[in-house]
Amino acid sequence: MNSILLSAIWGIVMMFSGIFTKSKTAIRNTAVLGLALLVIVNYADMAGYHVEIDTHKMLFFDTFGLLGNAIAFVSTLLLVLLSGRDMEKIGNNLAEYFALIFFVLCGVAIVTTFNTLLMLFLGIEIISIPLYILTGSDKRNLKSNEAALKYFLMGSFSTGLMLLGIAFLYGASTTGTFFIDDIWNQRPQVAPVFMAGLLLLLVSMAFKVSAAPFHFWTPDVYDGAPTVFTSFMATIVKVSIFVGFIRLFDEAFGSAQQTWQIFVALIAAATLFVGNITAVFQQSVKRMLAYSSIAQAGFMLLALLALNGIAKEGIILYAAAYSLATIGIFAILIRMKDYTFEGFNGLARKQPVLAATCTIFLLSLAGIPLTGGFFAKYYMLTSVIASGHYLWLVVFAVLCAAVSVYYYFRVIQAMYFKDGEGTTEREPSSGFKGLLVVLAALVILLGVFPQALLSQLSHFIYTW
């Protein structure tokens, strides 16, 4: 509850900070302070210190959800520290952008800890509506406008599907309830209405995490949105919706796993295929990263498929590794003059620190050993193997991961082995470089000592 309250309040604080000060640095520092506080109060919630509010069991604060929160808040903090300065260039409403980001975080905190479909819907909407606006915040850019409109129309449509699904589930439940642990309620067999509701929810959630074949909005929206907000959408929002996705299917539909597993398997396979194959043909690094985020969503769907202890540990690890690496790459990308692959030519000679850290992030996304991404992918695959079904999907996922190496290495090749200017917009400050190094160190740390984090995780998850 702490983080929901604080993020909503701090959103209002940010909103009013635009009135009291014109200094952009002051506004940014207020946001950083708020994010740091969010991390702290979320940790306090995990440790057992929280505000007592009777939510009528509509929210349930277990460690899985709170860990998801922690990853989202820490990632946002890093994002703002790295790219906060670049947000000033988008437009004049800096305070409002931060306010919207805090509102999104409020939605994130709800989606990771919801216990009724009502709260899930509210959380998803609180995430979506500020995102539509952030996507279109670069008002002079036609592509940004188009992206915002596209995202808004498709997003509202998928929200409509979600509501229809919730209505069906409400009708299918024997007592008329929105609580996710009562929906199933020991029924002997799956009623068709229940199944229809489940499928509609699956479709709308798959849309929100941009899984194929509901991914068509992703490349355009991620490409059109200002790069800082693309980074925000592709990492924090996506992984926290995944946490909610797994929570929903585990609590509400876990007992009916046999009936829906095949759909998730097909969606995962399609997502892996479309994301990885299309990414190969991209000319712009930003668009490539959009497709790569689709491909990574395919890997995260494996956790939804398996839905066992390893999967839950794995999704947290995956969320951390993926968010850190992607935020790092986007932070570097924002500083580049040219977003195409050619723009990265010769970066290693001009900016050795940027190139080296970027390489580590890309290796992590590709899943090369000694980086966090390797163990994240390993856990996803292990969880499916442990569940014993859909082994073909494991083979397919490994093949797709091999394809992904190609397009990630194209950037590395451009940076190190091609001649070119590799021009950045301005000389990156030493603080920026230092943070990138810290981020890269974290990614490697996750890869070298995953046990340190994972033993903590499994301790948390199994004792919850």
Place this chain on the structure above:
Amino acid sequence: MGITQVLFWFLSIMAILAAILVVISKNPVHSVLWLIVVFVAISGHYILLDAQFLAIVNLIVYAGAIMVLFLFVFMLMNLNAETEPQKNRWLKIAGVVTGGALLLVLVAALKKADLKAQIAEMNKGDIGLIHNLGVTLFHDYVVPFEISSVLFLSAMVGVVVIGRNEREQKDMWPHGNNYGA
């Protein structure tokens, strides 16, 4: 067949026919007018279900306010049948196929549903009165109710971000106040 059932079937057929007309009307203004009929029919259903307050709110907000906004937008954009963009034939076929598939799933799901409740609740109680609604809303559902305020606040902030003029605003509000103006 009592009066309730006659009303139920009448309202249902009216809602479905009007909804189909919303989709197939060439003129967007006609679509909006048919949409009002849909909302009125659905409000009638709410009354049959003993939800009087909901029925009135549905009429005032949807059939009233939102439809007026729709009409304003159409007038401002000067939309009419001629400006409707031509859609690709394959796109239309794909739309029909996917929409038909969804319809099939939904009909199949609802066909087998066991009808637990009656189609209408007549003279049954006061569940839809404002008093009871208020008690439920501010007791059982107070947390979602409060949290939805974050949703509306973010939408309001969004309106400010989207609506404010980028070039003028630098010196328009020297003291920086006045969000609503």
